[in-house]
Structure formats: C-alpha cells, structure tokens
Amino acid sequence: MWLDLSTGVNPWPWPIPGDLPGALWLRLPSRADEENLIAAAREAYAIPTGAEVVAASGTQSLIQWLPQLASDGPVAIVEPTYNEHAAAWRMGGHEVIACADFDELPQAVRYAVVVNPNNPDGRVISRAVLARVAAQLRERGGWLVVDEAFADIEPDVSVVELCADLPVVVLRSFGKFYGLAGLRLGFAVASQDIARRIALVLGPWPCSGPALSIGTAALGDRVWAGHTRVALQTQARKLDAVLSEAGFAIAGGTGLFRLARRADASEVHASLATKYIWCRRFDWADDLLRFGLPAGDGEPERLAAALGLLR
C-alpha cells in the first residue's frame, strides 16, 4: 500500500456530511447556490469591499484562462514554482520571463505571477513589494497574479485587500486546505472589472452542485479552520523533526508540505519508492525533496523507519 506524500493536500479533510441532498447532483446549480458560496468565501478569505470573487471548478481552470484574458505582452514568473503557470502563459502566446524575486521587475513585462507562499519553498513576498509591483503593472496596462493556494494556513500572508484598488488577481484553492482536492473548487479574487471578465469566460455553471454546497458549508466552519491550522503546523514540525533526524536540512515549505535538502536526495527518493513511499523530487535540483504530511495511523512512524534505514 503506497504512502503518497507527493501532494500538498491536507490529509485531515473537512468532514463531508453523509446526507448530501440528492438534488445537488440532479439539477443545474442555481444562482442562489453560487451566491451562497461566494458569500461564504468573502467571509472566510476576508475579501474587502470593492473586490469580487469568482468560483471555478478548481484553481487550475483559472490558471488556464488568465493568459487568454490578458492582452499581448510578456509575463514575469517568480521561479522555481508550480509549473502550470508558465505552461498556461506560454500556451496563451506570452513570452515567459523567469525571475528569482521581484526586486527588479523586468522592464518588458506587462504581467507577473507569484505563488505566495511559494510551492515548494514556502518563500513569501511581502504585501508591500506586491503592491509596488501591481502599481508598476497597472502603469503598463497589465496585472499581477498572486496564487495563494497555500495561504490558508497563514492567512496573514494574503493580499486580497489589494484587489479592490490594484490590478491584482488572487487565486485561492479550496481543495488543499480543506483536504478535498477531488471536489474541484477554487476562486479568483479581483477588481470588479477583471472579475466580471473572468466570470464571462468561465460561462454558466462552472462548479458542480456538491462543490457549491460543500464549499459553502466548509468555508463557513471557522472552528474547524482554526483547529486545522494548529494541527497542520504541529504535524509539519513533527515531520521536520523526522527529516532532520534523517540528515535533511529543512529548506522551507508551508503547513501542508516541507522542502528538505540532502546531498543524496535522488537516492533517498528512489529508496523510499522501493518501500512504497512516494515524495516529490524536482528536475531543477537533485538535492531537494518535498514531503506532504504523513498523518494517518502509523504513517509518520513508517516514514521515520524508512528514512532511518537509509542512514
């Protein structure tokens, strides 16, 4: 039986009620269903007045559409990061300029993308820097995309408050923090103008009935969210302890995954795979591995044992 530590999905999902109304599957979602979800998202993500929220069947579908909505012009992407951003912008005909940070925004770019906190290293670019970049891009008629897929664990990192006044599109993933990646639900937060264009290209009924209902209930469950933040951070520290003991240096991460460095990371990856433990490696660094949280019965011990044998 595989222990899959290759994802950044919360292993302790929000508990879906056993008695979902059958009508959620049968009828097309209504406008009221969608409005209820948006209201819950506004509250959970502390969306300011003047910014709007658009729901989609997963953040990925928004990543696919944004470059199509954009006018011509290059995009700067802070890398290394989740590689679907660059793929989508290239497919949309944009030149992609990789950069290590936003200290100097390349002169040519009209758009910029940052995952914040970043995947896989957890690096956070400050709100002040992002506001400056967004203001520069506004001058050039472009936008800043801030993918906050992993911001739920550290809500203070979110820059949704910038969306009302600056051309900032914040992406929020539902499935990762709520542990329901199969549900397919994500959000874009942006000014009214940008949000309405996103809603138009998505078209009617982008989200399933169950996604609207479960999303509304889960986003409204602030007690669960509070407990879960603490539990994930605690578990992440336990994972750090296991990795450190196994000779890794913790190189970053978020409450949903840890990035760890060891010179022989490639061999560790291969060795863990022989023990049916799957973590993530990177083609741009042979000394790094990313581990999701082992959380089920005996999982941390299983990882520890598998790593212990390697020392």
Place this chain on the structure above:
Amino acid sequence: MWLDLSTGVNPWPWPIPGDLPGALWLRLPSRADEENLIAAAREAYAIPTGAEVVAASGTQSLIQWLPQLASDGPVAIVEPTYNEHAAAWRMGGHEVIACADFDELPQAVRYAVVVNPNNPDGRVISRAVLARVAAQLRERGGWLVVDEAFADIEPDVSVVELCADLPVVVLRSFGKFYGLAGLRLGFAVASQDIARRIALVLGPWPCSGPALSIGTAALGDRVWAGHTRVALQTQARKLDAVLSEAGFAIAGGTGLFRLARRADASEVHASLATKYIWCRRFDWADDLLRFGLPAGDGEPERLAAALGLLR
C-alpha cells in the same frame, strides 16, 4: 412548491450509489480515473477508432473554450438554438452568422455550429449534410461543431463516426440524459489533433472525482440506458397528449422536452407561473413554449389540470 419544466434534464436520474468512496472527494483524480471514464464514454457513444474523447466539467466549459482554440474567421450557427454558442463565439472575437439550415453554407465562414437534435425544436440535420459541411470547412481550415446534448435518446442521430476523418467536434452532455446536471460532466469527441488541443487548454484535473467515478459507472450501464430511452419516449408522448388536449400543436422536441405552439403561449406561460409551474418561453417567438417532462408523482396530472383550467 414549483414544478420546474423549464429544463431538458431527465427527471429519472441514474441512481448514484449510496456508498461513494470517500477518496473521490479527497485526492486529485488520477490518470487512471480519467482513462476509465474515457473508455466508458468510447463504448457508450460508439466512438470510432481514430477519434479521441476529452472529458470536461460540463459541455458548457467546452463551448467556452472552442472559439478560443479556433483561428480567426466567422462562424455559421444554425438558429434558433441554445444561445450560449453564439455568445461564446462572439466573446472569442468571431463574427457570428445565423442561418436557418446548412443548405447553403455562407461563403465567408470558416467554422459552423449546429445543435443536433436541435434545442428547442428537435430538428435533425442528416449525417450526409453534416459530412458535406465538414468537408467544406476542412478546405477553409476550419471545423464543424455538432452539439449532441440531446442525442442520447436517439443514438442513431450521432455523427461521432465523422470525427476520425473530418474536422468535426462532437459535444456530448452527460448530465441531461443521465439526469445528473449538477455533477458537471461533458465530452468533446474529435480527431486526435483537435482533441489534444482541447485537452491542453482544459489543463489537468478538469473533472471532479465523483464525476469521473459516477460517469464511468453510469455510462457503463447499458441496461439502464435502454430502459430509460423507452421510458422517456413514452413520457414524451404522454406530455404531447396533454399539450394537444390543451390546444397546443406539437412543434417539435426530443425525448427530454417538447416544443408546443399556441397563439396565446405568452399568456399560458404567465398563467402556469401563477400555479407554480415553470416552462420555457422564447424572446424570438411569442407562440411557442418548451416543456420538460413532468415525471414525479402527480406531476403530469398537475400540468393537465393547470392547462385544462386555461381552456
């Protein structure tokens, strides 16, 4: 309590198992999940070798993307029909030329769209005509889109067999025939070249875990499909009898809805609404109404009574 006859969704849904595996909600759908669904769709829709199938979160999301994938050039749409096609092509920057049929394909067009059988009138354009149109559009470097949202009830109408050799994109809706519109699942069938471009723009994980699992099982249930075709056609004839008795002329339709003509259709629509029965009217014809199938306990009688009082 409203009786909603404004949709074309089967009121007798495929029965979702009560014991869906929880993992469907939790983890990202796997490639195997998607391959199983595609295999079931190939079988159910009789997809020929040489054509490929792409799954999406509802046909609507494919309708939104197709005009973006298309090169420049006008599109001919056989109207009146489902109005989201024209909206999406206009949004994609294409000139939309409405036409009554394909007897003469406008010279200027590079693309064409037909809903077959058509919504709302059930009109069917023959496979021979569609093959001729597709061949003409191939000469112009374009495609033909055939939206078969209502073809499940009359599978012989389907032109999926054209997809292997001609630039034909067939759209198949899962939710209407299977009565699961809230699930959000639909398919595009096309040549390998076009299908791969569609898959690329949709990106990874377009469908939810439950949609992949339920879709796979339902599409594999040929016994249910056979019974359901008969039951829907029988119920459609019963609805025709009620409408005829109420002074309507049946103007067309499919096994999932009927189009009915009566000079005072607007007043009938308003009167039914006062009795909490909702059917569909059209802004391009004040003598037509579209009725979905009344199927629950007492629903046909309720419609008959409401219409009887109007005579």
